[in-house]
Amino acid sequence: MKRASKTTRALRRAYDLMYSAHGHQHWWPGDTPFEICVGAILTQNTAWTNVEKAIANLKRAKAISVRRIHELPHAELAELIRPAGYFNIKADRLKCFVQVLVKDHNSSLKKLFNGQTPAIRERLLNIKGIGPETADSMLLYAGDHHSFVIDAYTKRIFQRHHWWKGEGDQGKAKAHNASEYDSLQRLCENSLTHKPEDQLLDYWQDYHAQIVVVGKDYCKTRNPDCEHCPLKEFLPNRKTQAGRLIPTIPALHPNSKTT
Numbered sequence: 001m002k003r004a005s006k007t008t009r010a011l012r013r014a015y016d017l018m019y020s021a022h023g024h025q026h027w028w029p030g031d032t033p034f035e036i037c038v039g040a041i042l043t044q045n046t047a048w049t050n051v052e053k054a055i056a057n058l059k060r061a062k063a064i065s066v067r068r069i070h071e072l073p074h075a076e077l078a079e080l081i082r083p084a085g086y087f088n089i090k091a092d093r094l095k096c097f098v099q100v101l102v103k104d105h106n107s108s109l110k111k112l113f114n115g116q117t118p119a120i121r122e123r124l125l126n127i128k129g130i131g132p133e134t135a136d137s138m139l140l141y142a143g144d145h146h147s148f149v150i151d152a153y154t155k156r157i158f159q160r161h162h163w164w165k166g167e168g169d170q171g172k173a174k175a176h177n178a179s180e181y182d183s184l185q186r187l188c189e190n191s192l193t194h195k196p197e198d199q200l201l202d203y204w205q206d207y208h209a210q211i212v213v214v215g216k217d218y219c220k221t222r223n224p225d226c227e228h229c230p231l232k233e234f235l236p237n238r239k240t241q242a243g244r245l246i247p248t249i250p251a252l253h254p255n256s257k258t259t
């Protein structure tokens with residue numbers, strides 16, 4: 001059998017370390033697949049704590065269903081999701097999403113998610129306001145499809161450990177970023193296939209959740225807390241003046257996003 005590459009081995013070991021440090025994350029938070037899809041749209045460009053407030057508002061108003069979001073006037077929906085930020089744009093995106101569900105899939109998420117993963121992904125990407133990260137979050141967590149989610153944390157952590165080089169100037173065009181997304185997704189999907197078929201979905205779901213925990217709690221853009229991070233064994237150590245060994249904090253690519 002062919003031996004896995006160094007990067008592949010590192011990616012697999014990284015999960016074990018993150019899992020040992022934090023336990024299973026049981027992602028994505030949401031009572032139903034539809035709520036997960038709503039959350040995936042609301043979380044664009046905002047912290048999850050704000051999404052929770054918006055979802056609580058929707059629940060209080062009994063508005064977290066395909067029919068209710070479809071029927072609610074735009075202004076009312078926008079007001080309910082105000083805590084998630086960009087509320088007018090996100091109300092628009094929610095409306096577009098449910099419009100497709102109602103019109104093309106008889107209001108059924110099951111029908112939307114029925115079929116081959118690439119075709120459904122394409123279906124989602126054709127809905128206004130749904131990009132690759134949102135589509136893959138819906139597929140992986142609401143649709144139980146094997147579609148690895150890539151986000152800014154994944155990019156930062158992978159670059160800092162030289163598991164992925166990026167593709168040059170990341171600040172440039174959107175299309176370029178899309179090709180970076182695809183290349184990083186390919187790397188993950190090709191490397192993380194060693195689990196039995198019936199465990200793979202849960203593994204990919206939890207892998208992304210673990211990355212988010214590490215990105216939020218340790219791997220900040222400035223001053224990453226490598227010393228306490230579960231992934232520090234992948235960094236070369238340096239000696240302090242007091243003779244203590246501490247991990248070398250790696251530099252980010254100069255053009256990396258500072259999210």
Ligand code: SF4
Pocket residue numbers: 157160161214218219220224225226227229230231232233235249250
């Ligand atoms: S905080 Fe340091 S050790 Fe942890 S993922 Fe980031 S660069 Fe790696």
